[in-house]
Amino acid sequence: MNRRLIYFAAAALVTLAAVASDGLDNLPVKQVNGRDCRYYEVAQGETVYSIARKLHISREEIEKANPSVRDGLRAGQILYFPVESSTWKPRRHTVQSKETIYGIARAYGITTDQLIEWNPQARDGIRKDQVLIVSDPTYRPATLAVADSRTSEPSASVSEIPQQSSPKAVDTPAPTVTYRIGEKESLYRIAVNHNTTVSTLLALNPGLDERHYEAGQTILVPGVSSSPAGEAVASNVEHRQVAPASGADVVMGRYRVKSKETFYSIAHANGLTIEELEKANPEVGVLKEGMILNIPLAGQVASSDNGDEDNNSSDNIDPTMAVPGENPVAADDVPSAVQTAGRQEVNVALMLPLMLNQSQQPKKAQLYTEFYKGFLLAVDTMRRCGTPINVSVFDTEDSAMRVGSLLRDSSLTAAGVIIAPDDETQLSMLGNFARVKGLNVLNLFVVKDTTYRSNPSMMQGNIPHSMMYDKAITGLLRNCGEYTPVIVSHSESPDDKAEFVTALKHRMDMEGRQYHQVTFDNVLRLNDLSQLDQDGRYVFIPVSGRQAELNRLTGAISEFREKSSQSDPVRIFGYPEWITFRGETLVNMHKLNTVVFSRFYTVPDDPAMRGVDEGFQRWYGEPMANYVPRQGTFGYDTGLFVINWLRSQQSETPASHVGLQNGFNFIRVPEGGWVNDQLYLINFRPSGLIDKISL
Numbered sequence: 001m002n003r004r005l006i007y008f009a010a011a012a013l014v015t016l017a018a019v020a021s022d023g024l025d026n027l028p029v030k031q032v033n034g035r036d037c038r039y040y041e042v043a044q045g046e047t048v049y050s051i052a053r054k055l056h057i058s059r060e061e062i063e064k065a066n067p068s069v070r071d072g073l074r075a076g077q078i079l080y081f082p083v084e085s086s087t088w089k090p091r092r093h094t095v096q097s098k099e100t101i102y103g104i105a106r107a108y109g110i111t112t113d114q115l116i117e118w119n120p121q122a123r124d125g126i127r128k129d130q131v132l133i134v135s136d137p138t139y140r141p142a143t144l145a146v147a148d149s150r151t152s153e154p155s156a157s158v159s160e161i162p163q164q165s166s167p168k169a170v171d172t173p174a175p176t177v178t179y180r181i182g183e184k185e186s187l188y189r190i191a192v193n194h195n196t197t198v199s200t201l202l203a204l205n206p207g208l209d210e211r212h213y214e215a216g217q218t219i220l221v222p223g224v225s226s227s228p229a230g231e232a233v234a235s236n237v238e239h240r241q242v243a244p245a246s247g248a249d250v251v252m253g254r255y256r257v258k259s260k261e262t263f264y265s266i267a268h269a270n271g272l273t274i275e276e277l278e279k280a281n282p283e284v285g286v287l288k289e290g291m292i293l294n295i296p297l298a299g300q301v302a303s304s305d306n307g308d309e310d311n312n313s314s315d316n317i318d319p320t321m322a323v324p325g326e327n328p329v330a331a332d333d334v335p336s337a338v339q340t341a342g343r344q345e346v347n348v349a350l351m352l353p354l355m356l357n358q359s360q361q362p363k364k365a366q367l368y369t370e371f372y373k374g375f376l377l378a379v380d381t382m383r384r385c386g387t388p389i390n391v392s393v394f395d396t397e398d399s400a401m402r403v404g405s406l407l408r409d410s411s412l413t414a415a416g417v418i419i420a421p422d423d424e425t426q427l428s429m430l431g432n433f434a435r436v437k438g439l440n441v442l443n444l445f446v447v448k449d450t451t452y453r454s455n456p457s458m459m460q461g462n463i464p465h466s467m468m469y470d471k472a473i474t475g476l477l478r479n480c481g482e483y484t485p486v487i488v489s490h491s492e493s494p495d496d497k498a499e500f501v502t503a504l505k506h507r508m509d510m511e512g513r514q515y516h517q518v519t520f521d522n523v524l525r526l527n528d529l530s531q532l533d534q535d536g537r538y539v540f541i542p543v544s545g546r547q548a549e550l551n552r553l554t555g556a557i558s559e560f561r562e563k564s565s566q567s568d569p570v571r572i573f574g575y576p577e578w579i580t581f582r583g584e585t586l587v588n589m590h591k592l593n594t595v596v597f598s599r600f601y602t603v604p605d606d607p608a609m610r611g612v613d614e615g616f617q618r619w620y621g622e623p624m625a626n627y628v629p630r631q632g633t634f635g636y637d638t639g640l641f642v643i644n645w646l647r648s649q650q651s652e653t654p655a656s657h658v659g660l661q662n663g664f665n666f667i668r669v670p671e672g673g674w675v676n677d678q679l680y681l682i683n684f685r686p687s688g689l690i691d692k693i694s695l
Contacts, residue, residue, distance in 0.1 A: 037083060038083060091108075095130045118133040261289075366625070376639075413437050427446050472681075476595070523552050540557055
């Protein structure tokens with residue numbers, strides 16, 4: 001009898017594996033928390049990678065539906081996959097050798113930002129045979145071909161894109177020759193004719209814009225050997241001359257990848273976007289220590305002068321002296337500000353209450369000074385962008401009268417963006433001024449200001465509460481879709497999140513989603529959860545964001561988790577203030593796979609953040625103040641966003657920017673200005689890792 005049982009059990013496992021090998025759609029289905037799910041039982045020795053190949057899906061799709069697999073698999077574990085309510089299925093692409101994120105995005109008619117949004121793991125590179133989602137139910141391009149809107153040249157399918165040859169040795173720059181662009185000739189056609197790629201052309205010509213170029217323009221194409229390396233300006237970057245520009249040689253950096261570095265950290269450290277870094281390295285898929293990357297340094301020129309003087313050297317400038325009160329800061333006063341003739345200038349004005357007229361700065365003024373210092377650090381990071389950067393700084397002295405007098409300064413009218421102070425009256429004055437002058441005012445500090453709704457010059461840098469709650473609820477229902485929501489309230493506790501909870505319940509009622517409500521006295525106990533199925537999966541949402549109220553819940557939820565037969569039965573969803581919690585509360589947040597929403601967050605031990613911290617300490621002789629959010633990091637993120645937007649000016653809409661702490665994704669309000677709708681989900685995982693997910 002035992003042998004027969006063993007035989008039938010083994011046969012069942014073989015049958016399940018055979019079904020699974022045909023793909024996810026052939027898995028058996030059962031109801032979980034009132035929703036149909038396909039399920040798969042993990043066999044001995046299986047890995048997430050082997051299961052992904054067997055089910056013809058990506059590792060990331062498995063992790064999204066079953067977050068617990070990130071912390072390991074065990075034999076007998078059941079994996080669940082929701083049955084899609086729609087027959088539409090996302091299109092997938094299997095990465096081929098030498099393909100890049102940039103090339104794949106172009107091939108499918110999407111942006112790299114969209115590709116990374118659908119495949120967050122691709123932010124730090126891709127590998128051969130990796131499966132990527134390249135379409136989404138909310139974004140379906142009309143064609144999957146690469147179309148060139150400037151000419152009638154034929155488009156290229158994925159297989160038709162010319163492949164880049166292997167990287168050259170570090171000391172052997174790619175040979176080049178000059179080429180004059182003909183009438184109606186596209187970069188794609190030039191690349192095909194020279195057996196190369198558009199990405200390679202852009203890397204060889206750092207000043208070349210793939211959307212705006214003219215017939216008769218001279219560029220470099222693969223051909224004749226280039227000149228020897230130029231003068232270095234960073235410890236880990238070597239340079240070589242690659243293109244003539246205004247009588248001088250623009251240099252391309254060669255960067256040696258260090259241990260644990262990512263595309264994201266290298267791009268940030270060198271004042272680039274991930275897309276710019278990938279354009280310069282089209283053949284690189286996965287970073288490895290010791291690998292050599294191209295770094296576009298369009299703002300640097302190789303000089304034949306052997307003198308020691310360097311006007312842009314960061315060692316010779318003290319940024320702390322660059323706060324002249326009412327006088328604008330000239331470009332030479334900004335650390336390593338770029339002075340490159342023939343390029344459109346970037347002009348930014350900061351109007352902040354620095355309170356330099358007082359013998360001792362108030363705490364508020366110290367924080368604004370730190371914001372300004374972080375902004376200057378971003379300017380220094382962007383010193384190689386090839387565009388002159390001019391920063392004007394005005395001390396408002398926290399006075400409306402003072403602001404009124406500063407508005408008569410003619411230099412303000414040259415600013416592409418004015419960063420406003422935190423006073424509503426002063427902000428209104430600036431908004432009216434900018435509307436008349438046709439300027440943009442970036443409001444970062446008056447969270448509840450609504451003048452952007454009617455003033456086309458106003459840019460609200462904080463996502464409004466109603467919009468934030470809507471996105472947070474969408475993020476909750478999307479990222480915790482396999483969990484039934486449980487709204488938990490203490491009979492005598494404050495309901496300071498009642499507005500959010502009301503909006504959540506309304507959304508779930510409208511969508512017909514099942515949820516539970518639990519009320520308890522004093523401390524939540526296991527018997528208070530008796531209405532819940534012990535084998536169900538639940539996400540608990542408290543009605544208060546206070547730490548004491550969260551601590552009332554975690555004991556009973558932990559007990560429920562231990563008694564469940566599910567591998568990952570519970571999660572907690574919470575609020576922005578939770579990112580400041582420490583000690584035992586933070587330990588429990590990790591243990592219970594907690595997700596919170598927030599306008600900002602800095603991932604601990606982020607290598608790019610460490611680099612900014614070290615730069616700040618080196619420049620100013622002291623670390624940033626230990627506040628949440630940190631104003632120095634806020635200034636740094638703002639600086640990178642503003643400078644990149646103003647220097648591109650390819651479209652009226654600012655490009656989105658995910659910073660080290662703060663992010664920007666502005667959308668135009670009908671008959672009004674702009675509003676930033678950037679929001680993050682922060683997942684405190686049981687493994688101790690923390691995910692920052694852009695919504």
